[in-house]
Amino acid sequence: MSSSNFLLQRITPYGTCAGKLSEVKEIVGKLMKAQILPGFQVVATEESYYTDHGLDHIERVNKKLDELCILLDCSINELEAFLLLVAVYCHDLGMFIGGINGETYEERRKVHHTRSAEVTQHLNDSGKFHLEQHELDIVKKIIEAHRVLDLRDLPRVQRLGSEIRTRLLGALLRIADASDCDCSRAPRAVFDILYEQIPESSRTFWTRLFPIVDVHFDRRRSAIVVTLEREGNSEEIIGKHRSGNMVKKELDEELQSVDTVFLDNNIPLTHVDVLDFHSTNLIEFSQLPSHEEYILISLRSGFDRVDDLIRILEGIPNSNGIPLIIEFRPPEGPIFVDSRIRLVVTDFSELKQSLIDSLDDDFQNLEMKQAGERLIVQR
Amino acid sequence: MVSRNFAEIATKLLPDKRSIFVSGDPGVTSMQDKLKEFKQYLLHDNRIKQGEYENAYGIFFRARFNGLIHSGIIQAIDVKDVENMLIEIPLRFQEENTDLLTMLKLPLSRIPPFPFFTVLDENCPSNLSRKESELYWSNFSTDTDAIRNWYIDLINYKKEIVSHEFPELEPAVPAWLQNLSVFVLYAPKSRVIATRYYSSAEGNDVVVKEIPESIEMKTEEIFSRLFSLPPVENCLFKNIMFSGTGKRVFSSWDHPYFTAVKDLRKEVKRFNEAQPSVFCDASSVSDSLIYSWTNEEINKVRYLAKKYSFLKDAFQSWMGGVQVLHRYHIDKPTQNRVSDGRIVSYYFIGPCDNVLVERMKDEEELRFDENDVKKYFPEVKDMIYSKYTSLSIYLKDKVGCNF
Numbered sequence: 001m002s003s004s005n006f007l008l009q010r011i012t013p014y015g016t017c018a019g020k021l022s023e024v025k026e027i028v029g030k031l032m033k034a035q036i037l038p039g040f041q042v043v044a045t046e047e048s049y050y051t052d053h054g055l056d057h058i059e060r061v062n063k064k065l066d067e068l069c070i071l072l073d074c075s076i077n078e079l080e081a082f083l084l085l086v087a088v089y090c091h092d093l094g095m096f097i098g099g100i101n102g103e104t105y106e107e108r109r110k111v112h113h114t115r116s117a118e119v120t121q122h123l124n125d126s127g128k129f130h131l132e133q134h135e136l137d138i139v140k141k142i143i144e145a146h147r148v149l150d151l152r153d154l155p156r157v158q159r160l161g162s163e164i165r166t167r168l169l170g171a172l173l174r175i176a177d178a179s180d181c182d183c184s185r186a187p188r189a190v191f192d193i194l195y196e197q198i199p200e201s202s203r204t205f206w207t208r209l210f211p212i213v214d215v216h217f218d219r220r221r222s223a224i225v226v227t228l229e230r231e232g233n234s235e236e237i238i239g240k241h242r243s244g245n246m247v248k249k250e251l252d253e254e255l256q257s258v259d260t261v262f263l264d265n266n267i268p269l270t271h272v273d274v275l276d277f278h279s280t281n282l283i284e285f286s287q288l289p290s291h292e293e294y295i296l297i298s299l300r301s302g303f304d305r306v307d308d309l310i311r312i313l314e315g316i317p318n319s320n321g322i323p324l325i326i327e328f329r330p331p332e333g334p335i336f337v338d339s340r341i342r343l344v345v346t347d348f349s350e351l352k353q354s355l356i357d358s359l360d361d362d363f364q365n366l367e368m369k370q371a372g373e374r375l376i377v378q379r
Numbered sequence: 380m381v382s383r384n385f386a387e388i389a390t391k392l393l394p395d396k397r398s399i400f401v402s403g404d405p406g407v408t409s410m411q412d413k414l415k416e417f418k419q420y421l422l423h424d425n426r427i428k429q430g431e432y433e434n435a436y437g438i439f440f441r442a443r444f445n446g447l448i449h450s451g452i453i454q455a456i457d458v459k460d461v462e463n464m465l466i467e468i469p470l471r472f473q474e475e476n477t478d479l480l481t482m483l484k485l486p487l488s489r490i491p492p493f494p495f496f497t498v499l500d501e502n503c504p505s506n507l508s509r510k511e512s513e514l515y516w517s518n519f520s521t522d523t524d525a526i527r528n529w530y531i532d533l534i535n536y537k538k539e540i541v542s543h544e545f546p547e548l549e550p551a552v553p554a555w556l557q558n559l560s561v562f563v564l565y566a567p568k569s570r571v572i573a574t575r576y577y578s579s580a581e582g583n584d585v586v587v588k589e590i591p592e593s594i595e596m597k598t599e600e601i602f603s604r605l606f607s608l609p610p611v612e613n614c615l616f617k618n619i620m621f622s623g624t625g626k627r628v629f630s631s632w633d634h635p636y637f638t639a640v641k642d643l644r645k646e647v648k649r650f651n652e653a654q655p656s657v658f659c660d661a662s663s664v665s666d667s668l669i670y671s672w673t674n675e676e677i678n679k680v681r682y683l684a685k686k687y688s689f690l691k692d693a694f695q696s697w698m699g700g701v702q703v704l705h706r707y708h709i710d711k712p713t714q715n716r717v718s719d720g721r722i723v724s725y726y727f728i729g730p731c732d733n734v735l736v737e738r739m740k741d742e743e744e745l746r747f748d749e750n751d752v753k754k755y756f757p758e759v760k761d762m763i764y765s766k767y768t769s770l771s772i773y774l775k776d777k778v779g780c781n782f
Binding site for chain 1: 386389390397398399400401402403405409412413414417594597598611612613614615616617618619620621622623624631644645648649652719721723742745746765766767768769771772
């Protein structure tokens with residue numbers, strides 16, 4: 001496994017930090033390769049249904065941290081780099097422990113940050129790592145801060161020989177980890193092979209990442225930029241928009257949770273932009289596409305019968321008609337998807353009735369806006 | 380349809396130029412979109428080259444002929460060609476006894492979201508429009524009364540916002556600025572509201588008719604049965620909506636002011652998309668520009684808070700003194716690259732207005748802490764908000780440039 005360059009370059013080669021770090025890398029590598037250490041039965045690796053939380057993920061998080069630190073001129077001292085790197089290697093160890101007291105996959109996912117900190121403590125206590133207690137305390141705080149935790153609960157600065165900006169390190173790991181959310185984290189081939197074994201509730205964590213081509217930080221845009229591939233048939237277009245919207249919302253939430261820390265440290269990341277992979281145009285999910293005329297079908301949040309909807313629409317003449325927009329209501333939305341279907345609706349009541357008959361309560365509103373009759377001369 | 384005589388005039392008008400004419404008054408954005416669609420088709424058929432497809436030069440006009448408004452775009456080769464057309468077209472129309480109402484050089488300048496949309500976005504809580512909408516509907520005793528007033532308010536708010544905030548948008552939304560006759564069919568049992576907008580020679584008029592029973596037949600037929608509609612060529616828009624939820628069909632509608640803002644935001648977006656991209660360089664930013672933009676922002680907030688009572692609470696912290704500190708840094712210029720930079724802004728409540736702008740040589744100097752704030756503004760109270768962003772984003776907001 002290659003290591004991060006920017007952060008690693010901060011660490012003196014063959015120094016104490018470098019030694020301790022290589023120990024951490026080796027042990028974590030072994031754990032993740034399902035080599036359970038003697039006397040260390042709490043770690044199990046039978047869970048292979050989550051999206052990637054293993055060594056490849058660590059590698060990508062390291063790269064994201066590099067990008068963050070280089071692009072954003074974020075100065076990091078040696079000790080900060082060391083503690084951050086140890087935290088990166090250990091931040092998902094909690095995912096590799098079997099469920100406790102009959103926890104579900106979801107419950108395990110929700111507590112994995114605190115459990116990862118516990119496992120790190122355990123590894124150090126049992127002599128596998130050789131971190132000083134004060135180093136370990138900070139590493140655990142950074143690990144716990146990689147999700148959920150209110151960053152204001154972390155000390156802004158701690159002194160450990162040099163100055164450690166614990167809150168900033170927690171924020172950096174949180175954003176780097178959250179930004180590893182493109183298709184490489186959920187390989188389609190693995191998903192197809194394991195499809196039957198992957199619990200229904202976990203599948204959405206995989207499928208929503210399929211159309212995400214790339215996530216990077218753009219200093220010029222002051223944004224985390226997500227690139228979304230949204231080509232396909234109408235059903236695929238709708239699904240990909242919803243995935244992009246979901247990823248954007250999650251990243252927005254994460255970014256909001258670190259906004260004061262980033263402002264204090266002059267890191268200009270203020271929002272999330274989603275760009276179309278082919279045109280590189282900005283996609284604004286919550287804005288009604290700017291057509292002069294449109295038909296708008298509004299659906300309940302979380303609507304899961306898109307195939308039924310498409311079947312109804314296929315029965316309507318669709319050449320040279322009015323663009324059809326699909327809206328999903330909050331909390332999932334508001335999200336507007338230009339379905340690229342064009343409908344010729346001569347009887348509004350008929351369309352309304354077939355939507356009611358097929359979609360029941362999932363169907364919320366139908367609206368049609370048309371311009372007055374106009375004839376055009378063009379040459 | 381394009382009336383026969385006008386079609387003749389249109390085809391005689393600069394016959395060697397690519398052009399598009401429409402009967403009616405859809406506005407410049409719709410016309411630009413239609414021309415683009417037409418050129419897309421020609422490009423696809425290899426009848427024009429990429430250069431012509433991308434050519435944005437031309438003239439947009441609106442003209443009244445035989446009592447009806449007609450619109451058109453005639454494409455030019457370059458700026459000089461546009462200048463020639465500006466002289467030639469009015470003469471041609473004069474010869475044909477056609478009343479030329481508007482003539483604009485294309486492309487138009489993009490419209491920035493600042494200050495109007497910016498101050499609303501940054502200060503209005505997300506639930507404000509919902510809260511105000513509930514209050515609004517509670518003012519009326521009958522549904523027809525509520526709907527009628529909603530449409531009247533919507534039309535008035537749109538006119539007001541366009542004329543005060545976005546006069547450049549006027550040629551894109553001519554329909555909203557003229558007198559309108561609005562016919563609304565309200566069928567609460569069927570949960571349907573259908574609306575027809577017509578241009579009108581007299582003032583604004585909204586007629587709402589409620590149908591107590593369920594309606595099964597086509598709304599077109601009901602409209603002609605219930606209303607004495609103006610001629611079809613005066614029809615601007617038709618809208619029909621069915622609500623599957625809520626006790627009343629319109630209960631999910633926003634307060635008319637926020638609906639007007641939302642609609643106009645969409646119009647501005649459409650308008651900007653129809654114009655060519657503009658790129659800005661951070662080196663164009665200066666202390667005086669930031670200073671004047673900040674003052675414009677403060678004045679806009681106060682103007683809106685005074686004008687609209689429902690915005691007063693959201694803008695309360697701006698009504699006394701506002702003290703602002705901006706620090707910005709422009710990156711060293713790199714050959715063949717657009718310059719960028721960063722800006723940090725802190726807005727505080729203070730005893731009087733005071734805006735300070737500092738350009739820093741070193742990016743590290745952008746950072747400031749509580750002591751800095753006390754040094755500059757010893758009497759500040761609470762912070763209104765703070766922001767740190769790239770100058771590209773800052774300029775995108777202020778002058779409407781894009782990436």
